[in-house]
Amino acid sequence: MAILDPAEAATIAHGAWAEGHPSSPLTTFAIDTRVLEPGQSFVALKTDRQDGHDFLQHACDNGALCAIVSKPDHSVKLPQMVVEDPLHSLHSLARNWRQRFTLPVVGITGSYGKTTVKELLGTVMGSQWFRTYANLNNTLGVPLTLLELDSHHDAGAIVEAGINDVGEMELLADLIDPELAIITAVGPAHLERLGDLEGVAQEKSFLAKGVRPGGRVILPVSLLQYQAFREIPDSIQIHAISVGDEEIPAGLEELNNVILYHYNWTEDEKSRGMGHLTTDGSMPLGSFSFMAGSPGMVTNLALVVHTALYFGVPEGTLQACLESWRPFLHRGEVFSHNKLRLYVDCYNANPGSMLDSVSRFKNLFADHPQLYVLGSMNELGKDSMQWHRDTARKLGLPANSNIYLLGDGAEWMRQGLQESGLPDDAIHIMDNLDELRRVIHTFTGAVFLKGSRSYGLESLVPEGAKPC
Structure with a gap:
C-alpha cells in the first residue's frame, strides 16, 4: 500500500493542508464513509447525486486520518488537504505511487470477459500477485487499486479497467501504465456513448497502446480486424491468440509486431463442458483441462494460459489452479x-x-x-x-x-x-x-x-x- 508523507502527498496532489496536517503517512484511501476504516484518508468527491464534503464529520467520527477536499470545513476537526479537484488529486497520487511499483503490472479490459480473466489469472498467478478487488475498475476504482500496490509483498499486479464513455480508457491506461495488457473482447457495449463497434475497439485499444515500450499485448486474433489494434506501436509486441479453426484476419503479415500463437481445444466426450486446451510448437508444449462450456470461455482460458506460460508458471501448477477455480460473483x-x-x-x-x-x-x-x-x-x-x-x-x-x-x-x-x-x-x-x-x-x-x-x-x- 502507499506510504506518503503528508508534505509529499500535498506536493503531488497540488494541495495545501488546513486544520493541521496528519501525524502519520497517508496509506489507504476511501471515497465512501460507510466503508471507511480507521486510519484511511477520505477523498470528498462531488457527483450528480451527492457531495462528499457533506460527510466530512462522518469521516472524522469513523476515524479518518485526513480528508482531501476542494473546500475546507473548519467546523470539522480533521486535517484537510485543500485541492482544486479531489478526483484529479486522487489520480495524481495513484499515478505517482504506480511509478514507484517496480514489479510487473498486467492491465485487463474488454467488452466482456475481463473480470473472469482477471480472477482466473489471479488464481493461476497465486496469492502473491495483487489483483483488483471486486469491480473497482473505473476512474474511481483504478486509482484506489493502484494505491494498494506494495513492492515489498506483491510479486506483481493484475489491474482491471472498465469504461462506459469516450476518453476514460486513455486516462486509465495512463494510470495503470502496464508492462502487459490483455484485451478479452470487443462487442456492443456502452454504445450510447461509444457509438459503434469501431468506437468500442478504439477505446479498448488505448490500454494496449499504453503498454510500456518493449511490453506485450495479448489478445484474440479476431480483434486485429479492427484498425485501432493494428495501430499499436511497433515497440509493443502483440501476441495474437487463435483457437481451433478460427478465421485469421487478412493482412497480418504486414504488421511487424504481431506474433500468431495457436491453441487447440478438444471437447471431452465423457464430461459435458469439459475440454482440453493444448499448445502448439509456438509455446511450451502443454495440455490443460478446464470446464469451459462455451467458445468465449475457451478464449478466456487461452488468454490466461498464454499469460501464465509467458510469466513462467509451471504446467503442473497451472493445471492445479485451473481445477480449483470457481466463477466470480454473478458471473456464471x-x-x-x-x-x-x-x-x-x-x-x-x-x-x-x-x-x-x-x-x-x-x-x-x-x-x-x-x-x-x-x-x-x-x-x-x-x-x-x-x-x-x-x-x-x-x-x-x-x-x-x-x-x-x-x-x-x-x-x-x-x-x-x-x-x-x-x-x-x-x-x-x-x-x-x-x-x-x-x-x-x-x-x-x-x-x-x-x-x-x-x-x-x-x-x-x-x-x-x-x-x-
Whole structure:
C-alpha cells in the first residue's frame, strides 16, 4: 500500500493542508464513509447525486486520518488537504505511487470477459500477485487499486479497467501504465456513448497502446480486424491468440509486431463442458483441462494460459489452479436448491456476453428441462431494437424451453425468438420479479439468469440455495 508523507502527498496532489496536517503517512484511501476504516484518508468527491464534503464529520467520527477536499470545513476537526479537484488529486497520487511499483503490472479490459480473466489469472498467478478487488475498475476504482500496490509483498499486479464513455480508457491506461495488457473482447457495449463497434475497439485499444515500450499485448486474433489494434506501436509486441479453426484476419503479415500463437481445444466426450486446451510448437508444449462450456470461455482460458506460460508458471501448477477455480460473483455461478440448478450470470449483459453465456448454459445443462430469464441489455444506443432482436434470434434456444423476458427490450427479444422458430406459447413477457419468483418456485430443472445490472436478477436465487 502507499506510504506518503503528508508534505509529499500535498506536493503531488497540488494541495495545501488546513486544520493541521496528519501525524502519520497517508496509506489507504476511501471515497465512501460507510466503508471507511480507521486510519484511511477520505477523498470528498462531488457527483450528480451527492457531495462528499457533506460527510466530512462522518469521516472524522469513523476515524479518518485526513480528508482531501476542494473546500475546507473548519467546523470539522480533521486535517484537510485543500485541492482544486479531489478526483484529479486522487489520480495524481495513484499515478505517482504506480511509478514507484517496480514489479510487473498486467492491465485487463474488454467488452466482456475481463473480470473472469482477471480472477482466473489471479488464481493461476497465486496469492502473491495483487489483483483488483471486486469491480473497482473505473476512474474511481483504478486509482484506489493502484494505491494498494506494495513492492515489498506483491510479486506483481493484475489491474482491471472498465469504461462506459469516450476518453476514460486513455486516462486509465495512463494510470495503470502496464508492462502487459490483455484485451478479452470487443462487442456492443456502452454504445450510447461509444457509438459503434469501431468506437468500442478504439477505446479498448488505448490500454494496449499504453503498454510500456518493449511490453506485450495479448489478445484474440479476431480483434486485429479492427484498425485501432493494428495501430499499436511497433515497440509493443502483440501476441495474437487463435483457437481451433478460427478465421485469421487478412493482412497480418504486414504488421511487424504481431506474433500468431495457436491453441487447440478438444471437447471431452465423457464430461459435458469439459475440454482440453493444448499448445502448439509456438509455446511450451502443454495440455490443460478446464470446464469451459462455451467458445468465449475457451478464449478466456487461452488468454490466461498464454499469460501464465509467458510469466513462467509451471504446467503442473497451472493445471492445479485451473481445477480449483470457481466463477466470480454473478458471473456464471451455479447454485443448487431442491430440484433446481440456477446458472447466475447477471452481473451485466450485452449481446456478446449473452450469446456466449447461453451457449455455456445449454452445454452444461443439456440433459435438464430449461427455464430462461432474459433481462434486457442496457446502453445499446440507437440500434438497441436491432441488437435485441438479432441476439434473441441467434440464441438457438431449445423448442421446449420456458422463456421469460423482462425490461425495455423484452418485446424486441420476443420478436427475435419468434423469428428463430420458437412457438409463441413458450415466450412470456413479465412485469416484475415477484411474478418470476413464483414461476421459478414451481419449476424443476435448470434456470438461466442473465440481464443488465439494473434488473437485479440475482435476487431470484432462492434463499438457502448453495453454490455447486
